[in-house]
Amino acid sequence: MKRLLFFIYCIPGLLLTVSAGAQIKISGTILDSKNKGVKGANVYIDNTIDGATADSDGVFSFTTTEKGNMTLVVTDPKYKLQGMPMMLTHDTSGIVIHLLNAIRNLEDVTITAGSFASGDRTKTVMNPIEIVTTAGSNGDLVKAMEMMPGTQQTGTETGLFVRGGDASEVAIIADGMVVQSAFSNSGPGVPGRSRFNPFQFQGVAFSSGGYSARFGQALSGVLDLNTTDLPDKSNVNLGINSGGVYASGTKRWKKSSFDAGGGYNNLTPFYKIAKTNFNFYDVPVGGSGYARYVWTPNKNAILKASVNTSFSHSGIKLPNPYTDTSNSFQYLGDSIRFTNRDLNTYGSISYKQVFKNKYTLFTAASYSLDRTNNSFGNDYFSFPIKQDEHRAQFRIEGKDFVTNHFTVSVGAELQSFGLDKNFGYGYDTQNKQVLTMAQNFIETQEVAYAEAEWTPIYWLALKPGVRYEHSTLLNKNDIAPRLSMAIKTGMHSQISLATGVFYQAPGNLYLLTYTDPNHPTKLTLGDSINMQSAIHYIANWQWTKSDRTFRIEGYYKSYQNLIRELNTFYDPNRYRTSIDGTSINNSGYGYAQGFELFWRDKKTFKNTDYWISYSYIDTKRLYENFPVSATPTFIAKHTLNVVGKYFVDKLHTNFSATYSFSSGYPYYNPNRPQTEGNFLKDVTTPTFNNVALTIAYLHSFGKWFSVFYLSADNILNTHNVFGERYIYNSANQTYMQSPIVPPLYRTIFIGANFSLSQFSKDEL
Amino acid sequence: MLMGALSLSVMTASAQQDYTTPLKATWDAFDTTMAPDVQMQLANKLVLISKKWSNDWAPHFYVALSKAYMSYNEKDEAKHDAILDEAEKELGDAVSILGKQTDETWVVAAMIANSRLAVNPMQRWQKYGKIFNEDLENAKEINPNNPRMYYLKAVSTFFTPKNFGGGKKNALPYFEKADGFYAKEDNKDVNKPYWGKARNTYFLAQCKIEDKE
Numbered sequence: 001m002k003r004l005l006f007f008i009y010c011i012p013g014l015l016l017t018v019s020a021g022a023q024i025k026i027s028g029t030i031l032d033s034k035n036k037g038v039k040g041a042n043v044y045i046d047n048t049i050d051g052a053t054a055d056s057d058g059v060f061s062f063t064t065t066e067k068g069n070m071t072l073v074v075t076d077p078k079y080k081l082q083g084m085p086m087m088l089t090h091d092t093s094g095i096v097i098h099l100l101n102a103i104r105n106l107e108d109v110t111i112t113a114g115s116f117a118s119g120d121r122t123k124t125v126m127n128p129i130e131i132v133t134t135a136g137s138n139g140d141l142v143k144a145m146e147m148m149p150g151t152q153q154t155g156t157e158t159g160l161f162v163r164g165g166d167a168s169e170v171a172i173i174a175d176g177m178v179v180q181s182a183f184s185n186s187g188p189g190v191p192g193r194s195r196f197n198p199f200q201f202q203g204v205a206f207s208s209g210g211y212s213a214r215f216g217q218a219l220s221g222v223l224d225l226n227t228t229d230l231p232d233k234s235n236v237n238l239g240i241n242s243g244g245v246y247a248s249g250t251k252r253w254k255k256s257s258f259d260a261g262g263g264y265n266n267l268t269p270f271y272k273i274a275k276t277n278f279n280f281y282d283v284p285v286g287g288s289g290y291a292r293y294v295w296t297p298n299k300n301a302i303l304k305a306s307v308n309t310s311f312s313h314s315g316i317k318l319p320n321p322y323t324d325t326s327n328s329f330q331y332l333g334d335s336i337r338f339t340n341r342d343l344n345t346y347g348s349i350s351y352k353q354v355f356k357n358k359y360t361l362f363t364a365a366s367y368s369l370d371r372t373n374n375s376f377g378n379d380y381f382s383f384p385i386k387q388d389e390h391r392a393q394f395r396i397e398g399k400d401f402v403t404n405h406f407t408v409s410v411g412a413e414l415q416s417f418g419l420d421k422n423f424g425y426g427y428d429t430q431n432k433q434v435l436t437m438a439q440n441f442i443e444t445q446e447v448a449y450a451e452a453e454w455t456p457i458y459w460l461a462l463k464p465g466v467r468y469e470h471s472t473l474l475n476k477n478d479i480a481p482r483l484s485m486a487i488k489t490g491m492h493s494q495i496s497l498a499t500g501v502f503y504q505a506p507g508n509l510y511l512l513t514y515t516d517p518n519h520p521t522k523l524t525l526g527d528s529i530n531m532q533s534a535i536h537y538i539a540n541w542q543w544t545k546s547d548r549t550f551r552i553e554g555y556y557k558s559y560q561n562l563i564r565e566l567n568t569f570y571d572p573n574r575y576r577t578s579i580d581g582t583s584i585n586n587s588g589y590g591y592a593q594g595f596e597l598f599w600r601d602k603k604t605f606k607n608t609d610y611w612i613s614y615s616y617i618d619t620k621r622l623y624e625n626f627p628v629s630a631t632p633t634f635i636a637k638h639t640l641n642v643v644g645k646y647f648v649d650k651l652h653t654n655f656s657a658t659y660s661f662s663s664g665y666p667y668y669n670p671n672r673p674q675t676e677g678n679f680l681k682d683v684t685t686p687t688f689n690n691v692a693l694t695i696a697y698l699h700s701f702g703k704w705f706s707v708f709y710l711s712a713d714n715i716l717n718t719h720n721v722f723g724e725r726y727i728y729n730s731a732n733q734t735y736m737q738s739p740i741v742p743p744l745y746r747t748i749f750i751g752a753n754f755s756l757s758q759f760s761k762d763e764l
Numbered sequence: 765m766l767m768g769a770l771s772l773s774v775m776t777a778s779a780q781q782d783y784t785t786p787l788k789a790t791w792d793a794f795d796t797t798m799a800p801d802v803q804m805q806l807a808n809k810l811v812l813i814s815k816k817w818s819n820d821w822a823p824h825f826y827v828a829l830s831k832a833y834m835s836y837n838e839k840d841e842a843k844h845d846a847i848l849d850e851a852e853k854e855l856g857d858a859v860s861i862l863g864k865q866t867d868e869t870w871v872v873a874a875m876i877a878n879s880r881l882a883v884n885p886m887q888r889w890q891k892y893g894k895i896f897n898e899d900l901e902n903a904k905e906i907n908p909n910n911p912r913m914y915y916l917k918a919v920s921t922f923f924t925p926k927n928f929g930g931g932k933k934n935a936l937p938y939f940e941k942a943d944g945f946y947a948k949e950d951n952k953d954v955n956k957p958y959w960g961k962a963r964n965t966y967f968l969a970q971c972k973i974e975d976k977e
Contacts, residue, residue, distance in 0.1 A: 040804045040808075042808035042811055042812070044808075044811075044812045044815075046815070047815065047816055048812070048816060049786055049809065049812040049813050049816055050812070051808065051809070051812050052805070052808075053804055053805040053808045075811070077843070077846045077847050077849075077850055078843060078846065127887070127890065128890075129886070129890075202890070202891070230894075231894075232893065232894045232897055233897065254901075546840065546841065547841075647886075649925070652925070652927040698927045698928070699927055700926070700927055700928075700929060703929075705927075705928065705929060
């Protein structure tokens with residue numbers, strides 16, 4: 001590197017001597033590697049206060065009374081310090097010193113393959129304000145992630161769909177703990193909303209692959225959330241919107257804080273105005289409450305403890321998907337009622353301590369219980385689907401900052417989770433009663449991991465890691481190696497690469513069915529079933545300069561050992577409660593490949609932030625009850641998002657608009673044979689189009705800071721279609737086709753938030 | 765060359781002197797100028813003083829303070845942070861020589877946090893606004909009569925948009941409070957920081973000019 005060289009030109013006269021006693025004048029020029037003057041460089045005789053500052057041409061001049069062997073030193077924050085020994089005997093001019101760029105003046109090389117890292121030294125893709133000001137997100141942080149590359153638009157499904165994976169393949173982690181039930185319980189075709197308030201978190205980091213060895217049990221991606229630390233000050237926060245009301249309060253002491261809050265949602269007034277596509281006989285109602293305590297015993301430690309609870313219920317009337325065969329639910333009639341009831345509780349505690357600014361210790365534990373009491377039926381019968389999902393977990397992690405360029409972390413995790421399920425599977429016509437059965441499983445996973453972050457030279461960063469996972473239920477051990485790296489290719493650009501092996505246990509439905517001792521096709525899981533796995537290969541090139549980012553990323557992902565149901569027919573119902581009469585194995589497989597473009601610019605236009613993300617995907621898989629390999633129904637080949645935000649100072653108003661586009665989604669047409677090339681061949685038309693708008697107006701009423709907002713999703717009222725549903729009509733023995741549509745086309749939501757911080761003139 | 769003259773006046777003292785004379789002369793010049801180029805030259809001079817008398821806390825303290833001041837002029841985020849990294853290092857040196865945090869070191873820490881915020885308020889207010897307030901609270905606990913913490917709070921409020929609780933009207937009480945405490949100080953001993961008075965007076969006058977918005 002030519003920058004590694006530096007030249008000091010001294011004119012020959014420098015070493016000549018003159019008589020002592022007089023003041024000596026020293027002058028010259030300070031230049032950078034491109035021979036441009038370094039304005040502001042500090043030039044001085046070491047260990048004296050004699051010196052000068054270079055002007056815009058790099059020229060400096062000063063006098064000194066010092067004599068003899070001295071060192072001329074040049075410093076500037078942007079460059080490496082340079083020293084030049086000299087003999088001070090007489091006036092010296094024409095000194096030219098070239099400075100080298102300091103390493104830290106280059107933007108740090110950061111590994112970005114598969115993940116989004118932005119400036120400000122944190123790996124945060126979006127902060128809370130950015131989430132709530134993104135039109136179309138409706139204040140839901142997971143929905144906001146759908147504006148990033150690598151994700152699918154979903155209007156009728158719950159969860160995040162990343163690079164060919166279904167919603168189960170993304171792990172959502174809060175403070176190192178797996179969030180078990182991240183989304184509200186909802187009926188078929190009604191997308192559940194994530195349970196989080198974006199303001200709970202300092203930031204959100206999203207990885208669409210190739211992620212750290214700290215995380216596992218996710219074939220596709222990780223959403224890593226970090227809760228806020230000690231709040232600024234005591235405050236009260238109140239809100240009302242067309243869906244409900246909420247209130248919270250925070251009390252801040254010097255080293256600790258307590259906050260608590262609650263909310264109540266009832267969509268009755270909203271659904272009175274809005275036209276829904278579904279028949280809600282029980283309009284969604286819910287409530288929640290939380291309490292949180294934060295304590296910083298010293299400035300290098302923080303303890304956080306919280307409990308959260310929430311309930312919800314709703315009911316919708318749907319076409320009966322089981323009218324076509326001699327299915328036990330056939331006689332429910334043409335339409336069924338589906339009722340949701342849910343009670344979710346979650347408690348967690350975490351502690352982080354930094355020792356001597358060199359070591360960190362992090363421990364966390366949590367317990368969660370999600371109790372759903374769903375049912376489906378008609379006016380006369382009701383089949384229960386009761387389910388208790390529970391999870392206890394613990395994590396301990398140590399990190400050693402060995403040097404500025406080398407850190408090592410090691411950690412261990414214990415996960416114990418399971419399900420207790422009780423559901424109706426048929427009706428005894430003689431005794432006139434619903435037949436129910438119970439199933440349950442408990443899985444314990446023991447995990448250990450190690451990871452190093454090494455920057456051997458300023459243009460190279462390496463992050464190797466390895467993760468060991470033991471599954472008690474499957475009686476299997478797996479080792480998942482991970483590697484990611486970044487190479488700087490210029491002042492503002494870099495290449496990142498990532499690869500690794502990722503494991504995930506079979507879905508709950510399979511673990512339940514095949515550990516049931518009464519099940520006719522019970523498998524001894526330890527003998528025959530393995531973890532499902534995926535291998536990721538990711539490469540990107542990213543250019544970042546002063547709040548402008550461009551990046552292109554390509555990936556290939558291969559799926560192995562996916563769970564497959566054998567000798568079965570495809571059932572498009574994604575809400576199956578049991579799998580009867582089929583056996584399973586790990587013979588499923590698949591691939592996903594594609595590329596993504598991302599451009600974000602917060603700089604060009606004042607008070608404006610906009611980004612464009614485009615994703616192309618080609619994926620096929622053979623898994624679950626697919627008869628042959630096909631592109632799943634939640635995949636659109638092309639996805640585009642254009643998000644813009646503009647803050648008008650004068651009006652104190654933030655405007656945000658989002659345009660989203662997806663090409664069509666494959667759907668199941670029972671009129672086609674279930675063979676390769678025919679199965680899931682049809683793709684919906686028209687394409688998905690959505691224009692969303694959010695306007696937020698800020699105003700202070702005395703000490704109350706308020707935000708009034710209006711958020712409109714699908715303002716053009718486009719009739720988007722996410723698939724086609726075929727219902728067998730036994731009367732004329734044909735399939736009736738109807739489009740799968742979201743619960744609402746256009747939604748308009750209004751609300752206001754008021755907050756009061758402790759404030760008096762004497763206080764700071 | 766104005767700067768040449770300033771440098772000379774600072775340097776004429778004998779080599780055996782202690783740091784207080786050159787430090788006071790340089791700092792006083794810095795504290796009363798608003799010209800960025802002059803500030804830069806004086807800040808460089810402060811660096812030299814801190815290098816020569818590196819075992820004394822005050823020279824490091826004033827280097828940190830001068831860099832915190834100047835960082836506000838740098839709009840490039842990376843360079844802005846590089847200057848503040850240096851300021852933080854110098855402040856850390858001052859604190860470790862002192863063996864403790866004082867109200868004055870907390871105030872400078874608060875100023876550094878405020879400058880980190882100022883370069884990108886939309887992205888940073890959440891993190892650095894909090895640190896700023898905490899540092900000021902810590903200062904207040906040690907000495908509630910320190911005018912500089914009220915001055916910093918005042919300036920921060922002054923530049924905060926009106927609808928976020930800022931603006932001239934909201935800043936005025938803080939400037940007035942600072943002014944009262946400044947009046948009780950003298951500027952004789954550079955080891956007892958007295959900085960900020962000139963700027964406080966300037967802003968106080970600004971606040972009293974009719975708010976036209």
